[in-house]
Amino acid sequence: MIQLFGRRSSHFTRTAAIFAHELGVPFELLVLHDLKSLDRAQFGGHPAMKLPVLRVGDETLWGTENICRRFAELAGRATDSRLVWPETLRDVRTRNAQEITWHAMSAQVQLVLGIALNRLPADNGFFVKLAMGLAGSLAWLDEHLAPVLAALPPERQLSLLEVTIFCLTTHLEFRPTVPLEPYPNLRRFAEVFGQRPSAQQTTYLFDPRPPKENP
Numbered sequence: 001m002i003q004l005f006g007r008r009s010s011h012f013t014r015t016a017a018i019f020a021h022e023l024g025v026p027f028e029l030l031v032l033h034d035l036k037s038l039d040r041a042q043f044g045g046h047p048a049m050k051l052p053v054l055r056v057g058d059e060t061l062w063g064t065e066n067i068c069r070r071f072a073e074l075a076g077r078a079t080d081s082r083l084v085w086p087e088t089l090r091d092v093r094t095r096n097a098q099e100i101t102w103h104a105m106s107a108q109v110q111l112v113l114g115i116a117l118n119r120l121p122a123d124n125g126f127f128v129k130l131a132m133g134l135a136g137s138l139a140w141l142d143e144h145l146a147p148v149l150a151a152l153p154p155e156r157q158l159s160l161l162e163v164t165i166f167c168l169t170t171h172l173e174f175r176p177t178v179p180l181e182p183y184p185n186l187r188r189f190a191e192v193f194g195q196r197p198s199a200q201q202t203t204y205l206f207d208p209r210p211p212k213e214n215p
């Protein structure tokens, strides 16, 4: 039994789900409806109350990258060089691209949680700097995207870097946080990557809440 605690509206969950689809690993999605919940059990027991969480039998795994790697193991492809992981990125620019992509994904979560869900003031210095950092990260990624992609092995099936860039870019369309218009290279990349069946099977949506039980 393979269970993924996550949300179809989350770019971290989508990253893991794209790996599962590409690798042909079936899983059951256990949806957390309230991101503000303080009930660890709803986060699959994650001590920091973060998603996604993968449960395989009695093993519980935290962290999107860990989960993507576990899907590769479950598919019997842990050592397949056509799957490109961060440690195989050889040049500084491509390594920086992965770092700044993870950062941008987390920054967007904090902006959504802080401003949209917890109704904190968007003009607070904390959020202003976070939004500026997110825009700066996107500008850097957009400018360097072509050489970053060119540095990836041409024979790859999938790289964590491309999946995270795709999930980040499309999430900014799904849940507008900072404008995406200034980043045409990212938008074009997302359009092409979005043709893959794994991308089309994981489109963002707000998971419908189950109907309330009768009293």
Ligand SMILES: N[C@@H](CCC(=O)N[C@@H](CS)C(=O)NCC(=O)O)C(=O)O
Pocket: 010, 011, 012, 035, 049, 050, 051, 052, 062, 063, 064, 065, 106, 109, 113
């Ligand atoms: N480093 C974690 C980050 C995951 C993360 O930030 N997940 C968001 C999903 S939207 C979350 O659970 N946020 C809840 C919170 O921060 O309270 C990973 O790679 O999985």
